Amino acid sequence: MTAAIPTIAEAARLIAARRLSPVELTRACLDRVHALDDRLHAFVHLTEERALAEARAAEAAIMAGGPRGPLHGIPIGLKDIVDTKGIPTTCGSRILEDNIPAADATCAELLATAGTVLIGKTQTHEFADGGPSFDLPRPPARNPWDTGHFTAGSSSGTGAGVAAGLILGGIGTDTGGSIRGPAALCGIAGIKPTYGLVSRAGVAPAAFSLDHIGPMAWTAEDCALMLQALAGHDPRDPASADRPVPDYTAGLGAGIKGLKIGVIHHFHEVDYKVSDGVRRGIDAAIATFRGLGAEIREVQVSPLQDWGACGSLISITERAAAYEEWARTRLRDFSERVQRRLMLGALVSGVDYVQAVRRRRELRAELQAAMAGLDVVLTASQTAEAPKIDEVPAWDTFAAPSFTMPFNVAGYPAITVCAGFGAGGLPVAIQLVGRPFAEATVLRVADAFEKATPFRNARPALA
């Protein structure tokens, strides 16, 4: 089964050469869903008939005139906080159990226009927060590398689905690491683009000023192909950036000789010590980049906990504001984990929030200065390999600082890619961060790393 899972780029080449049928590819994905998803719970809603109809339409169009682009006929999943016209969108919550949107989110519309085939809606932590929760209508997604372990979240279903080959790519959202966390723990690639690059319109908010939408896929190259379809100005999103979209694949394969990579060692060595497996992955990655001709420099910024405090206070407050009405009237309809998060909102004062937003400006300026003369910055992505799914702390906001939140605070683009395997054979990852709107550079570096290392050759055994 493993050999039958192509990347998006591989599938696109085969489809364009008429050597792979989108219908066969879609059926293969659906077969894997039926064989594996009772153990993974990656999907909350399958759109099987629509998928087959879209695949047949794609095949007919490709046979008649060639593919619309590299995503034509590619099976994907959409996180279940992304509105889909006529298709249930529950946000993982019993509050929206019967919600059927009247229109597509912009990202869903763009991927459909690119010719993707929608396999279904993927599991999410409730309203992209908390998790794993066992007190919701559907069980949480499980990690394909070991189903006793957590996927991270909140884009848990997309992470599990891509890793297990149920889909070739999908949409995640990221408020403090919800794309990069599942990408790291599930051993795939996921990019949180620059704030404003991909429209948030039609996607349920977690925290307005920290929310990002982005692709998750097996490789950085696949993320680039998806991002190409997703990036661009959207007047429906007030934060949407109105600037030209570059070719994200143009630099792939060009090598990284001479590029300057900063490493924030103190994040994972001083501020919060990562597991041995993660540490080894980071050290080996630095050696790989040196071997590829990159120049490595040391970078120092404020402690991880400062970034975490800033991001958490903003996140807690904006979430409490977004969901205030339901918190007051339907608190018990949320999962226990989200109830706890919403309760925290009562403890943050208006002045605390404003001080956090002022701190945010300082931290962003600090990162801007630290990145002067650098192409990208490398950091840890997660503290450790995936924990057991029943051992995730109830108040995880305070359990350990997040290595991903700093770049939601700054709004800078950041990708997580697999950097090997640690304890229990579970994936470990690195995070690469670029300057605003420099996704092409981030993807180029990540792609070079993946192609110089063997980690893309191993799929979870159950796949």
Place this chain on the structure above:
Amino acid sequence: MPADIADEALDFLLARAGLILSDAERTELKTVYAGIAQMAERVRQPRGRMAELAHVYNFTAADVGEDLA
């Protein structure tokens, strides 16, 4: 900022937020208050009154009617 919170203060904040919690939940929330207090302390820097927020804005062409020109 104190690292703990009095019962009366917590009750006031919860009432203002419109949240009705059980005694067990109130007790649990009190145990994590120190974490919030620590975060609130961390974002307070000696910055003076002129330091701006990250969330400032500019008027767009549509705001000022340039799109009509």
